[in-house]
Amino acid sequence: MRALMVQGTGSNVGKSLLVAGLCRVFARRGMKVRPFKPQNMSNNAAVTVDGGEIGRAQALQARAAGVAPSVHMNPVLLKPQSEIGSQVVVQGRVVGSAKAREYQSWKPRLMEAVLDSFSRLSEEADLVLVEGAGSASEVNLRAGDIANMGFARAANVPVVLVGDIDRGGVIASLVGTKAVLDEADAAMIKGFIVNRFRGDPALFDGGMRFVSERTGWPALGLVPHFSDAARLPAEDGLGLRREGRKGSIVIAVPVTPWISNFDDLDPLREEAGVKVMLVEPGQPLPAQAALVLLPGSKTTIDDLLFIRQQGWDIDLKAHMRRGGHVLGLCGGYQMLGMRIEDPLGIEGEAGRSIEGLGLLHVTTTLTARKRLESVTGKTLADDTPLSGYEMHIGETSGPDASARPFSRLANGQCDGAVSADGRVTGTYVHGLFSNDGQRSRWLQMLGAETSDLAYEALVDDILDRFADHLERHLDCERLFALSAR
Structure with a gap:
């Protein structure tokens, strides 16, 4: 079994959709692909066939992989219910509520559930694509981490780091991540991707080289902005506020x-x-x-x-x-x-x-x-x-x-x-x-006027076109090679 983890320089850099697209890429090649996110925080959840709940993004990723969603694809789900606390769902079931500070003491035992779920998925997959949470550079939360480098190290899963150029500062965010990580964590990163580029890609050739030279990580692709990705089901408030039609x-x-x-x-x-x-x-x-x-x-x-x-x-x-x-x-x-x-x-x-x-x-x-x-x-x-x-x-x-x-x-x-x-x-x-x-x-x-919209078919069409997009702009063969553990 192979595995590859997609971590980000920050929240909302496109990790979830990149994993969904890659699930479709490799599933179309005949592989048994499973998505996995150790810890997610979202009030947009989905019901699984095994009677639990997981983050909406993992349900979309499962769909992209052509499999039914399982509680083991997102073993720890945090559902915010106050400014400082969340309901904690473990392997699909509510186990209690915890404030942010209190939750830190839960992490050692939650890691057991995370590794158990990862092992179960690994037994049925050729490739597990893992999504990190938030930023890989949150060194203040590194002790007891189960979502990013803590999981990657514990499960020995190689990491690809994603930065979002659309929000600005992508060079600093990628190079800065290397600067703040300790040596062992940084060694888990096998390459980087720059996401959501707009304009002439040749204009950023120097930027890709600069990041690679400063970090020692190979560039795995510059992914142009794919506007229809915003039409796929989202799990956070940014997706809530996207523009629709003007009927x-x-x-x-x-x-x-x-x-x-x-x-x-x-x-x-x-x-x-x-x-x-x-x-x-x-x-x-x-x-x-x-x-x-x-x-x-x-x-x-x-x-x-x-x-x-x-x-x-x-x-x-x-x-x-x-x-x-x-x-x-x-x-x-x-x-x-x-x-x-x-x-x-x-x-x-x-x-x-x-x-x-x-x-x-x-x-x-x-x-x-x-x-x-x-x-x-x-x-x-x-x-x-x-x-x-x-x-x-x-x-x-x-x-x-x-x-x-x-x-x-x-x-x-x-x-x-x-x-x-x-x-x-x-x-x-x-x-x-x-x-x-x-x-x-x-x-x-x-x-209102009715239409011939077939919504479920639309979602699958966008996933297919996004997978085509990734195959054009990412070195998918190299990504697969990096997934060896």
């Missing part, structure tokens, strides 16, 4: 501090007749919106309080008076009800209860059990097929859920709720709009 039907999305699973919006952004409008704090919900969509939330009660602080609850009532529609997904569904109860203190103080937005006659009780499951079914109003996944804590019930559930799932259970006038809907199903039929159903209801 006439406005779908307004309030941006709350703990928004999660916002890749639910991606298929809507691809529709020519739709404009997805992100409503930032301090802005009112737009009067021209046909639909207000409340997305998922990692901390539902705090996000609901934030909605009230912004006055969006008042805007929602005005939106309803104008005849608009409202859709709540997962945490957004819980907010639409009459109350949210937290008897166990899942999101803070035990026994807390908060009034909901009152647009659906349902009540949610937060529970210790987290539901993680891929689902299929049909909407009850018109038998339109749906598929997606559930990822939530809490049980929701009430008159609107019992009288007018949104869908019936293949397991016989009903999901969601619809108001008596049909203009407010809540559902726990993420990935709803990736279904072409479901997306067309909603667009028709909103008065």
Whole structure:
């Protein structure tokens, strides 16, 4: 088994998409490829076939490799739930919450899970492509590190370092990384890649030579900017804010501090007749919106309080008076009800209860059990097929859920709720709009023109074209040779 680790000079230099592209490159050559990220931090997660959750990027990488996502592809997932603390998910299961300082003491035992998962993937793969986290040069976090050089050294995995020229300072970031790493860590790096170049590549020949001369690392490629990469599912807030189409039907999305699973919006952004409008704090919900969509939330009660602080609850009532529609997904569904109860203190103080937005006659009780499951079914109003996944804590019930559930799932259970006038809907199903039929159903209801967009095929087409792009601009044969351990 071979393995190669892609680390970065900083966050958001393109590590995740480079690994996804390389997964597709080598999978197309007939290899059994597996993606792996020891530690990830994201509230945009995916459900795995083995009933756990991992970072959204690793699910995309698994898709690029042509395999089902597994909890072992991302054994440690941190899901921020405050400014200084995160929920900790180990091999797909929540094991607790920790503040940043406290988390450092967890790392030795978490390394055991990381190496266990890496070993399991290694047994079924010809090549494991590993993604680092953040910056390789965070020497202040080096002690006990499980995400970058700590893992690379423990598992003896060679490293390729990626810098992003689009943000500026790429020469300094690459050479500076060599300067701050200790000798043994720097020796793990076998070459470097410069990502997201714009313009004439010949103009940076001298820059590539300079980095190589100062670091001793060979240059493995200068990757030009690939604009369609931004259309692939993202896992951090930069992906949330990418531009979509400029259609006439406005779908307004309030941006709350703990928004999660916002890749639910991606298929809507691809529709020519739709404009997805992100409503930032301090802005009112737009009067021209046909639909207000409340997305998922990692901390539902705090996000609901934030909605009230912004006055969006008042805007929602005005939106309803104008005849608009409202859709709540997962945490957004819980907010639409009459109350949210937290008897166990899942999101803070035990026994807390908060009034909901009152647009659906349902009540949610937060529970210790987290539901993680891929689902299929049909909407009850018109038998339109749906598929997606559930990822939530809490049980929701009430008159609107019992009288007018949104869908019936293949397991016989009903999901969601619809108001008596049909203009407010809540559902726990993420990935709803990736279904072409479901997306067309909603667009028709909103008065938008439907299209022949096949969203899942679009994602695979972009992955293929990105893999072609990497094969043109990276020395993939040398990368494979470097993966020998």
